[in-house]
Amino acid sequence: MENHNSLSEQMKFIRIIPRLDIKGPNLVKGINFEGLRVLGKPEDFACQYVQDGADELIYVDIVASLYGRNNILEIIRKTAEKIFVPLTVGGGVKTIEDIKDILHSGADKVAINTEAIKNPGLIQEASNTFGPQCIVISIAAKRRGVNKYEVFTEYGRQRTEIDALQWAKKVCELGAGEILVTSIDSDGTGEGYDTELLRIISESVPIPVIGGGGAGCSRHFVGAVKDGLVDAVAASSVFHYGRLNNVLKEDRFKEEGNIEYLKSNIKGDTYSSQMTNPLSIEDVKFYMDQQGIPVRMPSKVTMEQNRI
Amino acid sequence: MSNKTKRKVAIIDYGLGNLFSVKSALVFIGADPFITNDPEEILRAERVILPGVGTFDNGMKKLQEKKLIAPIKTYIRSGSPFLGICLGMQLLASEGEEFGVHKGFHIIPGKVVPLKVMDYDENVYKLPHINWNKLSVSKCHTLTNNGSSLWANTILDNLKEDAFVYFVHSNVFIPEDTNCCLAVTEYGGNVFCSVVKQENVYGCQFHPERSDKVGLRILSNFVYEI
Numbered sequence: 143m144e145n146h147n148s149l150s151e152q153m154k155f156i157r158i159i160p161r162l163d164i165k166g167p168n169l170v171k172g173i174n175f176e177g178l179r180v181l182g183k184p185e186d187f188a189c190q191y192v193q194d195g196a197d198e199l200i201y202v203d204i205v206a207s208l209y210g211r212n213n214i215l216e217i218i219r220k221t222a223e224k225i226f227v228p229l230t231v232g233g234g235v236k237t238i239e240d241i242k243d244i245l246h247s248g249a250d251k252v253a254i255n256t257e258a259i260k261n262p263g264l265i266q267e268a269s270n271t272f273g274p275q276c277i278v279i280s281i282a283a284k285r286r287g288v289n290k291y292e293v294f295t296e297y298g299r300q301r302t303e304i305d306a307l308q309w310a311k312k313v314c315e316l317g318a319g320e321i322l323v324t325s326i327d328s329d330g331t332g333e334g335y336d337t338e339l340l341r342i343i344s345e346s347v348p349i350p351v352i353g354g355g356g357a358g359c360s361r362h363f364v365g366a367v368k369d370g371l372v373d374a375v376a377a378s379s380v381f382h383y384g385r386l387n388n389v390l391k392e393d394r395f396k397e398e399g400n401i402e403y404l405k406s407n408i409k410g411d412t413y414s415s416q417m418t419n420p421l422s423i424e425d426v427k428f429y430m431d432q433q434g435i436p437v438r439m440p441s442k443v444t445m446e447q448n449r450i
Numbered sequence: 451m452s453n454k455t456k457r458k459v460a461i462i463d464y465g466l467g468n469l470f471s472v473k474s475a476l477v478f479i480g481a482d483p484f485i486t487n488d489p490e491e492i493l494r495a496e497r498v499i500l501p502g503v504g505t506f507d508n509g510m511k512k513l514q515e516k517k518l519i520a521p522i523k524t525y526i527r528s529g530s531p532f533l534g535i536c537l538g539m540q541l542l543a544s545e546g547e548e549f550g551v552h553k554g555f556h557i558i559p560g561k562v563v564p565l566k567v568m569d570y571d572e573n574v575y576k577l578p579h580i581n582w583n584k585l586s587v588s589k590c591h592t593l594t595n596n597g598s599s600l601w602a603n604t605i606l607d608n609l610k611e612d613a614f615v616y617f618v619h620s621n622v623f624i625p626e627d628t629n630c631c632l633a634v635t636e637y638g639g640n641v642f643c644s645v646v647k648q649e650n651v652y653g654c655q656f657h658p659e660r661s662d663k664v665g666l667r668i669l670s671n672f673v674y675e676i
Contacts, residue, residue: 157581192662223474223477226471227660227661227662250660273504346573348576349576373576373581
């Protein structure tokens with residue numbers, strides 16, 4: 143190994159990861175949008191995001207208990223047939239069997255939230271069985287004071303009285319490969335990440351940290367890295383909204399009956415009032431690159447004739 | 451790709467690694483992949499891929515249990531192209547030094563050691579190295595016209611230097627002969643070997659089946675072009 147301590151550019155590339163909340167069979171819905179069948183299937187969205195430069199994908203099965211597991215497994219299989227970037231799947235993961243099913247369907251990692259708190263031994267067992275690189279522990283937290291955050295489970299509804307930083311350190315000891323930390327206060331607001339939450343976790347653990355919750359513009363992604371010190375940035379609403387705007391521009395959807403409903407919904411949506419510009423992953427990466435943050439640029443930018 | 455013959459590619463199943471992703475990627479590029487741990491099927495294949503994620507000693511143990519070490523060595527001696535991915539690449543070494551010293555295939559002399567990052571105590575560079583990162587040409591190589599001519603007619607054919615691929619690992623392979631090192635990658639103060647080549651044997655530290663278009667091109671080169 144060559145050691146280059148005097149290298150001028152020690153670069154840590156930052157991953158951009160769209161999160162898709164999957165509700166029921168064959169439907170993809172941003173959490174603030176109801177009745178958006180016109181947007182198509184999760185795997186189609188996912189394809190578009192990867193073309194735009196998504197480094198990985200996260201699927202969250204929001205109602206796993208209601209519909210059973212088969213819907214999400216089928217979506218994973220369809221995704222794995224045509225998308226070749228890492229896929230993390232979470233939502234109601236409770237047992238080693240659940241993890242095995244998800245990984246065997248084609249996902250690379252599983253995200254575990256609620257069950258990890260209820261049964262921390264699952265983290266260790268899963269890490270030993272599948273390897274730590276497959277295990278992402280998802281931590282959703284609410285601010286309780288300066289540098290103090292409380293972990294919540296059940297999609298942000300259930301208090302635990304557990305300190306987020308203490309829990310983050312604990313999951314590392316138990317064999318987690320990565321941590322996905324999301325601010326419940328910021329998520330869906332478009333007002334920016336809680337960089338304090340991100341930072342106190344990132345600087346305290348030796349494993350990669352993915353920060354989520356609150357992106358509304360490209361500047362927020364830069365903040366997550368420069369202030370929040372995360373290794374990867376996840377976002378949900380901001381990209382779906384960007385995609386939605388692109389969809390509405392397409393003439394073929396004007397025939398769809400629910401377009402007017404869709405348009406009126408957007409106007410009335412509190413989230414949309416924060417959004418001034420639709421945002422694509424490509425936009426975000428360009429901006430981050432300009433701000434001096436190393437990212438993998440979308441391949442269409444760097445493609446020469448016959449070369450990738 | 452309609453005029454390409456469907457090459458039979460064996461993906462070795464020894465209980466480790468995401469075989470399904472490798473298979474999906476190969477299906478996507480039009481190959482005829484099959485997952486197997488049968489020595490006869492491995493020897494009859496036109497291409498063989500050894501995937502794998504996990505520890506060195508566990509990898510060798512599982513291969514030993516399934517009596518796959520001899521068939522793999524025989525296949526490699528036949529001269530047909532072979533690709534080791536991640537742990538599959540590392541096992542080609544003479545030995546691995548994680549959790550004690552363990553013997554590998556010794557097909558590409560060298561050793562596998564833990565990746566040590568700078569600023570470890572400050573949690574700047576995280577481990578495992580889970581990230582996209584660049585493939586570059588090692589300074590050890592004498593460059594001809596330009597760096598990437600070293601990659602012509604290899605699995606890296608037609609890639610731009612600094613192409614991005616996806617890594618998930620905590621250990622790195624140090625070949626004894628630095629000429630085996632087709633590509634290097636930089637992380638946390640280290641420059642390590644990300645692609646090895648010795649005649650018909652290739653190893654990728656990263657996951658081509660998870661490296662989007664670049665990864666598919668690498669797999670396509672492996673199946674069709676070399």
